[in-house]
Amino acid sequence: MDAVGVILGFSSYEGLVFGLVAIGVYLTLRVLAFPDLTVDGSYTLGGATSAVLIVKGFNPLVGIIAALVAGLCAGIITAVLNTKLRLPALLAGILMMVGLYSVNLRIMGGANVSLLREPTIFDQAGGLLGIGSNTIGLSIIVALLIVVIVLLILNWFLRTELGLGLRATGDNEEMVRGLGSDTNKNLILGVSIANGLVALAGSVVAQAQGFADVGMGIGMVVMGLASVIIGETLFNPRGVAGLLLAGISGAFIYRLIITIALRLGLAPGDLKLITALLVIAAMAVPYIKKKIRHEWIPPAERW
Amino acid sequence: MGKNASLLQVRGITKIFSKGTVDEVTALDDVSLDVNAEDYITIIGSNGAGKTTLLNVIAGIFPPEEGEVLINGDDITKLPEHRRARYFGRVHQDPKIGTGAKLTIEENLAFALLRGQRRGLKAAINEQRRELFRSTLAPLGLGLESRLDAFVGTLSSGQRQSIALTMATISNPTLLLLDEHVANLDPRTAQIVFDLTEMIVQREKLTTMMITHNMECALKYGNRLIMMHRGKIIVDIGQEDKQKLAINDLINAFEQAAGEKLVDEAILLSRCEL
Ligand SMILES: Nc1ncnc2c1ncn2[C@@H]1O[C@H](COP(=O)(O)OP(=O)(O)OP(=O)(O)O)[C@@H](O)[C@H]1O
Numbered sequence: 008m009d010a011v012g013v014i015l016g017f018s019s020y021e022g023l024v025f026g027l028v029a030i031g032v033y034l035t036l037r038v039l040a041f042p043d044l045t046v047d048g049s050y051t052l053g054g055a056t057s058a059v060l061i062v063k064g065f066n067p068l069v070g071i072i073a074a075l076v077a078g079l080c081a082g083i084i085t086a087v088l089n090t091k092l093r094l095p096a097l098l099a100g101i102l103m104m105v106g107l108y109s110v111n112l113r114i115m116g117g118a119n120v121s122l123l124r125e126p127t128i129f130d131q132a133g134g135l136l137g138i139g140s141n142t143i144g145l146s147i148i149v150a151l152l153i154v155v156i157v158l159l160i161l162n163w164f165l166r167t168e169l170g171l172g173l174r175a176t177g178d179n180e181e182m183v184r185g186l187g188s189d190t191n192k193n194l195i196l197g198v199s200i201a202n203g204l205v206a207l208a209g210s211v212v213a214q215a216q217g218f219a220d221v222g223m224g225i226g227m228v229v230m231g232l233a234s235v236i237i238g239e240t241l242f243n244p245r246g247v248a249g250l251l252l253a254g255i256s257g258a259f260i261y262r263l264i265i266t267i268a269l270r271l272g273l274a275p276g277d278l279k280l281i282t283a284l285l286v287i288a289a290m291a292v293p294y295i296k297k298k299i300r301h302e303w304i305p306p307a308e309r310w
Numbered sequence: 311m312g313k314n315a316s317l318l319q320v321r322g323i324t325k326i327f328s329k330g331t332v333d334e335v336t337a338l339d340d341v342s343l344d345v346n347a348e349d350y351i352t353i354i355g356s357n358g359a360g361k362t363t364l365l366n367v368i369a370g371i372f373p374p375e376e377g378e379v380l381i382n383g384d385d386i387t388k389l390p391e392h393r394r395a396r397y398f399g400r401v402h403q404d405p406k407i408g409t410g411a412k413l414t415i416e417e418n419l420a421f422a423l424l425r426g427q428r429r430g431l432k433a434a435i436n437e438q439r440r441e442l443f444r445s446t447l448a449p450l451g452l453g454l455e456s457r458l459d460a461f462v463g464t465l466s467s468g469q470r471q472s473i474a475l476t477m478a479t480i481s482n483p484t485l486l487l488l489d490e491h492v493a494n495l496d497p498r499t500a501q502i503v504f505d506l507t508e509m510i511v512q513r514e515k516l517t518t519m520m521i522t523h524n525m526e527c528a529l530k531y532g533n534r535l536i537m538m539h540r541g542k543i544i545v546d547i548g549q550e551d552k553q554k555l556a557i558n559d560l561i562n563a564f565e566q567a568a569g570e571k572l573v574d575e576a577i578l579l580s581r582c583e584l
């Protein structure tokens with residue numbers, strides 16, 4: 008494969024799995040207006056949980072489902088801290104992120120767990136399809152399958168009566184209570200689903216790279232945020248489906264930029280700065296455009 | 311359900327804010343009130359009299375320090391707001407409070423349609439519901455029925471308040487609570503929204519409590535009038551007496567009951583433009 012093919016293939020795979028993180032961030036930040044920082048911790052939680060189960064001999068699929076459930080639980084705790092114990096959302100997320108670091112170390116019994124000689128969903132899928140399990144094509148197929156399933160379910164769920172309640176909660180809590188829906192329950196459900204998706208992504212990535220590591224989640228919130236914002240800025244989406252697709256597309260473009268940056272010789276350590284600059288650029292561009300057109304611009308949010 | 315109970319009973323409600331601090335206010339002071347089916351009560355009183363607080367206690371925004379709220383004979387004093395919402399449709403002064411800006415018109419209405427019902431995994435919007443929304447919006451004459459997928463945040467405040475009113479009434483509330491709901495609108499739009507309110511209240515025979523800031527309007531509309539002052543209901547006039555009353559009689563009634571002069575010029579001087 009030529010360099011362009013490699014870059015595109017690699018970014019597609021990464022865009023898809025990290026797209027799941029982006030969708031999680033989109034759910035909390037945009038749908039629920041709940042800035043959730045649990046993500047860094049729940050991503051690792053997903054990787055750790057599934058890695059340990061796989062090493063113990065469980066089917067990789069069981070590992071994935073367990074990761075999902077662990078993420079759901081982490082999200083529930085964050086949202087309960089906020090809605091029942093009245094901690095500010097940001098603080099609840101930070102505390103969970105910090106606390107989960109220790110939990111993840113305990114789960115793994117150390118800083119990392121290797122999956123090198125263990126079966127993964129990629130091996131299983133490769134076996135089913137008769138492709139070697141280490142090809143980028145297979146990684147893309149597996150990731151695509153998972154992302155498509157998740158997107159279809161979310162696109163359906165957010166339009167149901169219950170899902171509409173989640174979206175309404177992020178829009179106007181006073182109205183939601185006045186119309187007989189429990190905003191606390193809605194927040195708990197939504198933050199839970201978001202962290203479940205993030206943990207799912209962590210589980211897939213751990214199996215793809217052959218290990219789970221206690222630091223693998225660092226920077227995931229910012230990466231998800233970058234993806235969501237890039238997607239929104241570039242595609243200006245409308246409606247549930249559009250926003251979901253924009254999140255995935257944003258993740259793809261984000262990973263594309265990162266992959267190219269690495270190819271151009273930047274060190275992995277530079278990536279954090281690139282990410283920060285990307286978010287700043289993606290947020291400032293719409294502002295500058297409007298400024299040039301002398302449009303009114305609301306002041307920035309303060310959370 | 312108590313057989314002969316009024317539709318709504320407010321019994322000895324006291325609401326104190328910031329209790330035990332220098333800011334302590336007794337917003338409601340041992341208030342009792344029986345609302346009967348098909349009452350259309352206008353509520354008037356000067357700023358800070360406790361009108362909004364009364365509606366808030368009824369709707370369950372916050373619990374009272376003392377007293378009970380019963381609906382159809384059932385004690386709902388301890389129910390949180392969202393669990394008693396099925397009884398109440400409510401429109402606030404600010405259209406933003408009653409509507410979701412980032413949702414479309416049809417999403418807002420679909421959300422309001424299920425007030426007090428279980429929200430499940432059925433599609434929130436289907437063609438049958440859309441048809442219902444169109445036929446509910448068409449009589450308003452604002453053209454909103456053809457803009458079901460417009461985001462409510464892009465509507466004018468009059469259009470938005472009309473949506474809020476529709477949302478409050480679309481699932482037939484036991485009691486409609488209106489809190490100066492046209493006060494923030496320009497005169498023409500206020501008239502439109504107010505006429506809509508009258509139309510819906512009459513057509514659906516809705517039991518209604520409406521706060522207004524204007525004596526003339528309070529006399530002109532509804533079939534019962536309540537005046538509040540310093541956290542108490544000091545005047546409560548039924549339909550027959552109300553029809554005979556002129557503003558001056560109302561002022562006298564107030565001054566007799568309150569034992570002081572009515573000084574709120576907004577209440578006294580403004581004409582009812584509606
Ligand atoms: N949430 C609150 N916290 C603290 N004090 C409050 C609160 N709500 C109302 N109050 C106080 O209670 C008193 C009654 O207020 P309320 O809003 O019921 O008056 P109102 O009759 O609706 O007046 P207006 O005509 O100005 O709307 C006021 O002194 C007000 O400052």
Ligand SMILES: [Mg+2]
Nearest residue numbers: 361362363489
């Ligand atoms: Mg008021």
